[in-house]
Amino acid sequence: MGTYIVRRLALTVPLLLLVSVIVFGLSQLIQGDPAVVVAGGQQATPAGIERAREEMHLDRSTAAQYGIWLGGAVRGDLGESFYNNRTVAAEIFTRFPVTLSVALGAIFVTIVLGVPMGLIAGVRPGSKIDRIVTFSSSTGLAIPDFWLAMVLVTIFAVNLQWLPAIGYVPFTESPSEWANHLYLPWIAMGIPGAAGLARQVRGALIDAMEQDYIRTARAKGLPSRMVVMKHAFKNASIAPVTVLGISFAYMLGGTVILETIFSLPGMGQYFYTALINKDLPVIQGVVLLTALIFVVLNLLVDVLYAYLNPKVRLG
Numbered sequence: 001m002g003t004y005i006v007r008r009l010a011l012t013v014p015l016l017l018l019v020s021v022i023v024f025g026l027s028q029l030i031q032g033d034p035a036v037v038v039a040g041g042q043q044a045t046p047a048g049i050e051r052a053r054e055e056m057h058l059d060r061s062t063a064a065q066y067g068i069w070l071g072g073a074v075r076g077d078l079g080e081s082f083y084n085n086r087t088v089a090a091e092i093f094t095r096f097p098v099t100l101s102v103a104l105g106a107i108f109v110t111i112v113l114g115v116p117m118g119l120i121a122g123v124r125p126g127s128k129i130d131r132i133v134t135f136s137s138s139t140g141l142a143i144p145d146f147w148l149a150m151v152l153v154t155i156f157a158v159n160l161q162w163l164p165a166i167g168y169v170p171f172t173e174s175p176s177e178w179a180n181h182l183y184l185p186w187i188a189m190g191i192p193g194a195a196g197l198a199r200q201v202r203g204a205l206i207d208a209m210e211q212d213y214i215r216t217a218r219a220k221g222l223p224s225r226m227v228v229m230k231h232a233f234k235n236a237s238i239a240p241v242t243v244l245g246i247s248f249a250y251m252l253g254g255t256v257i258l259e260t261i262f263s264l265p266g267m268g269q270y271f272y273t274a275l276i277n278k279d280l281p282v283i284q285g286v287v288l289l290t291a292l293i294f295v296v297l298n299l300l301v302d303v304l305y306a307y308l309n310p311k312v313r314l315g
Helices: 002-029 034-039 046-055 062-074 088-123 128-142 145-159 175-209 212-219 224-236 238-253 256-261 267-277 280-308 310-314
Strands: none
Touching: 002 062, 002 280, 088 128, 088 175, 088 224, 088 238, 088 256, 088 267, 088 280, 128 175, 145 175, 145 256, 175 224, 175 238, 175 256, 212 224, 224 238, 238 280, 256 267, 267 280
């Protein structure tokens, strides 16, 4: 197992270098001269623009600029925002816990709803409960999370006034208010994820229940609960693990619309504002972090594969 993990880590290094090249390439796609923005925009003087170009190393070759940027990124220096002169790393450090709070709560909702639904439907394929779960999961997948978010706000925040519609309270200030402000984002993001997870669990479990080792376990007189949970579900969980990994990565990196709807000061809103303002260092920093999250989660999924299926390690 240790050798397999080391091998996967070694393969991750060139992937991260490729990601860094792509992220740095964003600077070549932005129209206009970033030095003009830093020097004051329309009020910039030629001397100010030239000074900004030297400070940003834009007077050097592209390869040299990449080397300087990569060296800073490795040290945690992602540059400064063009508009508020705050370091990107400091802003990410402040905002990432908000996005992480949303993602963790949403993935909890996904697991709590998706796994039982998939198990119930997979154990009784073709039954009435299976048809209900299949219809519910299909409906959940068809509903966009932003539309569901607006419906939840209308019902629970505007009409019933049970929960706040916007805003965020840090956990350290008030755990109860922190949760109250995040219930709606958790549900809006967690329900579509639960729908996809339930379908994956159902399909994988149906296939596993038809295998010979399940028939053998039943012939030995093992209780049905042990047959399903100890034997079938573990072998059927490889596909659902993939869905969970992708879902959690999406929840961490794809919360732009939901954070805007609920006015959450997280990474999504930070990235959205940077796109509007063409704030290149912020865009690069957020994209690099998002790509790193996907790479790390894919690595964790591979490790879980190796744990659930020893054949993966041997391969």
